[in-house]
Amino acid sequence: xFELSLYPPTMLAAAGSSALVTFCLYTLAVFGLAALSSxxxxxxxxxxxxxxxxxxxxxxxxxxxxxxxxASGGSFTGFPSLIYTHGWVLALWIASYMIFPICTMGxxxxxxxxxxxxxxxITVPDILRDRFQSASxxxxxxxxxxxFTCVNLVGQFKAGxxxxxxxxxxxxxxxxxxxxxxxxxxxSQILAGxxxxxxxxxxxxxxxxxxxxxxxxxxxxxxxxxxxGVVMVLGVIIMLPLAIYQVGGLQHATETLAQxxxxxxxxxxxxxxxxxxxxxKGTWLQTADSPSRIFRIxxxxxxxxxxKATVSGIEVVDAGDQQRIRSGAVDVSFExxxxxxxxxxxxxxxxxxxxxxxxxxxxxxxxxxxxxGMLPMSLAFSMFFYWAISGTGQPSSMVRLMAFKDTRTLxxxxxxxxMYFSFIYFPLVVIxxxxxxxxxxxxxxxxxxxxxxxxxxxSNIGAGWLAGLLVxxxxxxxxxxxxxxxLMISSAVVRDYYQRNVNPxxxxxxxxxxxxxxxxxxxVGVVIAALNPPEFLQYVIVYVGSGLAACFLAPxxxxxxxxRMTTSGAFASxxxxxxxxxxxxxxxxxxxxxxxxxxxxFSLDPVVVGIVMSFTAGIVVSLLTPPPPKELIEKYxxxxxx
Amino acid sequence: MPTAxxxxxxxxxPDPLFVASFREARWILLMWVSCFVWTLTVCLNFGYPxxxxxxxxxxxxxxxxxxxWGIAFPWLIANVVTIWFCLCVMEDADLGDDVGAAEAAPAxxxxxxxxxxxxxx
Numbered sequence: 001x002f003e004l005s006l007y008p009p010t011m012l013a014a015a016g017s018s019a020l021v022t023f024c025l026y027t028l029a030v031f032g033l034a035a036l037s038s039x040x041x042x043x044x045x046x047x048x049x050x051x052x053x054x055x056x057x058x059x060x061x062x063x064x065x066x067x068x069x070x071a072s073g074g075s076f077t078g079f080p081s082l083i084y085t086h087g088w089v090l091a092l093w094i095a096s097y098m099i100f101p102i103c104t105m106g107x108x109x110x111x112x113x114x115x116x117x118x119x120x121x122i123t124v125p126d127i128l129r130d131r132f133q134s135a136s137x138x139x140x141x142x143x144x145x146x147x148f149t150c151v152n153l154v155g156q157f158k159a160g161x162x163x164x165x166x167x168x169x170x171x172x173x174x175x176x177x178x179x180x181x182x183x184x185x186x187x188s189q190i191l192a193g194x195x196x197x198x199x200x201x202x203x204x205x206x207x208x209x210x211x212x213x214x215x216x217x218x219x220x221x222x223x224x225x226x227x228x229g230v231v232m233v234l235g236v237i238i239m240l241p242l243a244i245y246q247v248g249g250l251q252h253a254t255e256t257l258a259q260x261x262x263x264x265x266x267x268x269x270x271x272x273x274x275x276x277x278x279x280x281k282g283t284w285l286q287t288a289d290s291p292s293r294i295f296r297i298x299x300x301x302x303x304x305x306x307x308k309a310t311v312s313g314i315e316v317v318d319a320g321d322q323q324r325i326r327s328g329a330v331d332v333s334f335e336x337x338x339x340x341x342x343x344x345x346x347x348x349x350x351x352x353x354x355x356x357x358x359x360x361x362x363x364x365x366x367x368x369x370x371x372x373g374m375l376p377m378s379l380a381f382s383m384f385f386y387w388a389i390s391g392t393g394q395p396s397s398m399v400r401l402m403a404f405k406d407t408r409t410l411x412x413x414x415x416x417x418x419m420y421f422s423f424i425y426f427p428l429v430v431i432x433x434x435x436x437x438x439x440x441x442x443x444x445x446x447x448x449x450x451x452x453x454x455x456x457x458x459s460n461i462g463a464g465w466l467a468g469l470l471v472x473x474x475x476x477x478x479x480x481x482x483x484x485x486x487l488m489i490s491s492a493v494v495r496d497y498y499q500r501n502v503n504p505x506x507x508x509x510x511x512x513x514x515x516x517x518x519x520x521x522x523x524v525g526v527v528i529a530a531l532n533p534p535e536f537l538q539y540v541i542v543y544v545g546s547g548l549a550a551c552f553l554a555p556x557x558x559x560x561x562x563x564r565m566t567t568s569g570a571f572a573s574x575x576x577x578x579x580x581x582x583x584x585x586x587x588x589x590x591x592x593x594x595x596x597x598x599x600x601x602f603s604l605d606p607v608v609v610g611i612v613m614s615f616t617a618g619i620v621v622s623l624l625t626p627p628p629p630k631e632l633i634e635k636y637x638x639x640x641x642x
Numbered sequence: 643m644p645t646a647x648x649x650x651x652x653x654x655x656p657d658p659l660f661v662a663s664f665r666e667a668r669w670i671l672l673m674w675v676s677c678f679v680w681t682l683t684v685c686l687n688f689g690y691p692x693x694x695x696x697x698x699x700x701x702x703x704x705x706x707x708x709x710x711w712g713i714a715f716p717w718l719i720a721n722v723v724t725i726w727f728c729l730c731v732m733e734d735a736d737l738g739d740d741v742g743a744a745e746a747a748p749a750x751x752x753x754x755x756x757x758x759x760x761x762x763x
């Protein structure tokens with residue numbers, strides 16, 4: 001077994017260099033794919049090719065673009081962070097991915113593709129407009145789609161910038177550029193308050209994505225998705241054996257986890273006699289008594305004139321972690337120039353309040369703030385519903401289902417995606433349960449666990465260069481989601497609003513210019529919005545994902561499978577889902593719980609309630625209104641006998 | 643009711659792809675329900691113990707036993723069933739012609755033909 005270690009700055013710098021090389025190669029490849037796909041735009045119907053790839057996706061393209069778009073940055077940043085913090089219970093949290101591919105691709109796949117071909121539909125609102133013969137309904141769908149997707153994009157751009165920052169880390173070139181940008185920003189009133197590293201990475205990420213998406217359209221997005229999908233699964237497949245080997249086997253890891261107790265949240269007063277002290281977030285400190293108490297601070301210390309500062313962080317109270325740290329089994333360096341003068345508080349996690357062992361290997365999992373743990377039984381029920389069922393209602397998935405070339409492609413792609421996700425999600429749970437043994441104290445910056453684990457695993461086997469590939473996986477995940485969403489917004493505006501409502505006779509050249517301009521304008525707008533993203537953005541992203549499902553799943557399912565569905569029923573279904581879902585968040589806000597804790601009737605998540613309301617409203621209102629015209633039912637549900 | 647009239651029309655038959663898709667969708671929902679019942683039954687019964695003895699915590703191949711039987715095992719079964727369903731049960735069908743593709747523009751500045759369905763609105 002390798003010696004467990006936190007990596008020194010030299011390793012971080014080496015990893016940053018390899019990440020920079022990886023990023024440059026990766027970006028070059030992406031632009032190459034965009035150039036190739038832009039050639040396909042010639043001599044074809046522009047909108048059909050630009051937004052839907054002329055419905056020509058084959059097996060691997062469909063499988064990997066679907067998988068890569070579904071796996072957003074959260075799969076490689078937020079999810080590993082949750083596993084590290086809460087343990088094996090995350091396997092239950094993500095369990096419905098066992099049935100995710102067949103549900104999300106199989107329930108609507110064939111039918112949505114057939115209807116899209118029959119009507120010439122290029123976008124989701126296109127299908128709804130033709131099925132319900134209502135321009136107003138299409139505009140409502142377009143408005144909701146653009147609203148939700150733009151909000152989501154702001155979060156994804158923020159995640160992209162933060163991942164890029166982590167990738168480049170201590171790289172000298174990046175640090176020099178960061179300094180230059182910082183100096184420039186100081187002279188600007190608008191940019192003065194921003195972090196130059198975040199700003200630089202946001203602009204770099206944004207420019208790269210906007211250019212290749214605008215240039216290449218749907219095919220560029222799909223081809224880069226294929227490449228990104230391969231990078232993601234390779235990253236996981238390489239990390240899994242390394243992690244298991246380096247913790248001495250999975251059995252040993254689970255047995256050790258079974259004895260662990262979560263750290264305390266702590267607030268300490270520290271003191272230093274240095275003139276310009278720099279005590280960053282993540283610094284390790286210990287008290288002078290014997291045995292010492294071990295702390296890791298969760299924020300940069302701001303010292304007063306007397307050389308004292310009050311900082312929050314964690315206290316490592318697990319006996320195993322303490323022993324590993326003191327014995328040098330993990331390479332933790334304590335800051336010697338800073339002393340702890342007072343421990344103001346050291347509070348156990350809200351669950352389990354009594355510090356009993358076993359919480360990392362059982363449900364509901366430890367939680368610093370929630371008394372009923374990370375995943376109480378009622379939430380486990382909602383999560384199983386959430387991934388597989390609400391995933392079916394995501395318009396970005398529907399667009400991909402409109403683009404495959406034949407039903408054989410769909411069948412084999414579903415089987416491939418099922419295997420693909422099995423190689424991603426369950427292994428991630430194993431890898432990051434192991435990470436608790438390799439990297440103690442990461443609760444203070446758990447969002448960085450993925451890149452730090454990659455650096456640790458590769459450095460321990462003397463292959464730091466490999467970190468570049470591993471840390472590219474989360475970056476690829478964000479990029480593949482962002483490009484798809486960007487194109488979806490552009491298509492909604494150009495096709496669903498401009499061509500269908502403003503200028504139906506627009507020339508191909510006009511539509512082409514509009515599409516390019518729209519993709520650029522939306523991309524730039526989102527970059528500007530992401531300069532100052534709200535702090536609770538992750539919760540906004542959750543709201544967006546579930547909101548889209550509450551709005552689109554029932555209207556689309558009923559449109560495709562229920563002859564009796566009427567235009568009024570479609571309005572009721574979409575608005576009912578949207579308003580019900582929104583109102584649960586508003587009530588949570590009104591009760592003083594903020595945007596992070598929506599009201600949960602009967603302990604059910606808002607997405608479950610929203611989808612049930614959407615189906616109910618659609619069915620009831622349809623039954624109360626006159627049936628659709630005979631010609632329409634015949635067009636969608638019947639064929640002429642030969 | 644238009645549906646009854648359409649069903650009675652001898653020149654018409656229900657769209658075969660619609661019929662097959664609807665049948666497959668019901669099987670898929672049944673698969674989801676089966677996974678849901680299995681996973682939650684096992685995990686809610688064995689994954690939420692009041693106390694844990696770390697010295698004798700049950701595992702299967704290093705995975706906590708409740709995760710192995712409640713999640714990993716059904717995940718494996720779900721994959722097998724998904725692959726079988728896709729390769730052996732789902733029917734291939736003609737998706738029809740793409741109306742949009744027929745609108746290919748020979749010249750870059752020619753006016754685009756209205757998309758199918760525009761006349762409906």
